[in-house]
Amino acid sequence: MRKLKSNELIDQFNKIRELKIVRGEYKNNTPYYRVTGTVNNRHIDQRFKEQSRAKAFIEELKNKEEAKRSGLKSVKTKLSQEQIDDATAAFNRIPKGTYLTEVINFYLTHKPQEDKQISEAYKLFIKDKKRIGNQTRSINEYEYTLKKFIKTHGYRLCSNITKDDVTKFITKGNVGRITQNNRQRIYNSFFNYCSKQEWITKNPIANYQRNKIVTKTADYFKTEEVHTILRYALKDHHITLLPYITLAMMCGIRRCEIEKLDWSKIEFNENETTIHIDAEIAKPDSRRSFTPERIAIELLAYCNKHNLIKPYPKNFAKRFRKFKNDTGLHYSKNKFRHTFGTYFYAMCQNADTTAFVMGNSPSVLKEYYNGLSTKSNAEKFFNFNLF
16 A cells, blocks of 8 residues: 555545645634545544644544554443544554553643634733833834734734744844844743733743843043034034933933923922933833933023923934034944943942933943943033033
8 A cells, every 4th residue: 555645544444535724714814724525434624723733633533543443442441432542542642651641631731721813812912011001112112023923923823832933033134132132022021921811831932042142331422522512512503402412411311211301391490400201201111300410400501591492303313413424423322321321420439329310220330331431531521611
């Protein structure tokens, strides 16, 4: 007899039967896999959500037919013939020396409480993140990172997703180690949510090894360059950028926070000036208020007096590009904020205080700014006289 194909079996009449797997879609565009054929003069027509389950069904039929042809009907038992066939097929698949009751107990312990498609789980995940008050920025990050995975695997059950399925999307494209770690964080959050809902028994990437990141030294402006920047910012054709530069370089506020900061959150009093960063715009989702240094207070007061009250002016990118060209200095990402962090930490020599003002953690702050500048250079930075 010729070798059987993967979708063929021999029935109890010793005839080769072929079963076909055809992909189709329901009206709601959800895919299914249909198994059709005839075995023992009985028509087979079954639908499955995944191709792997359709193939497993054919494999199970093969084992049952083999059991029927093995002549086990003479065994005295209360089981029906169908149950005997099913048990025989199961014994043929389990490792040698393993009892069937062990397999059943393991299954009952680890079986998800509910089957849920990835696409459904994703919608509920995003809905829950909105319910608990995650910021729009965070929601957008979840949606952007997961959308291609959902498009590819949305029809599959959460319980059938493997580590390899997820890893391909974490490492996809020519992206750096930090980006991969950020993706892993989001996928980990999603599958932890699925686990809590008991749609899966274990997060498929629970043991995923994150990339080791070697923190680079922060790039910051030297005091002479800071003076150049401030002199150019006070010129008429660049004056609209002065509020942004002051808040970023002299106060250490993040660009994404400055974009949403309302000028009314800068409180001007006779004795002191206070900047309030509300939790709604703060990156760590935690409110902070602090009093800036003298040079920053003077610059903010100048902006307030001359009605320069838009921290992030219209056509910012175009204005800032011209400003960079005019100053002739090298600008890197977050260089204004890194400049403040470098000098403020060197001046106060207190990681907790610096971390609070910048809305950061002391450990991260030390990695970036520890030992970059001296206290004397920091005093030059904050005691510069403009007016």
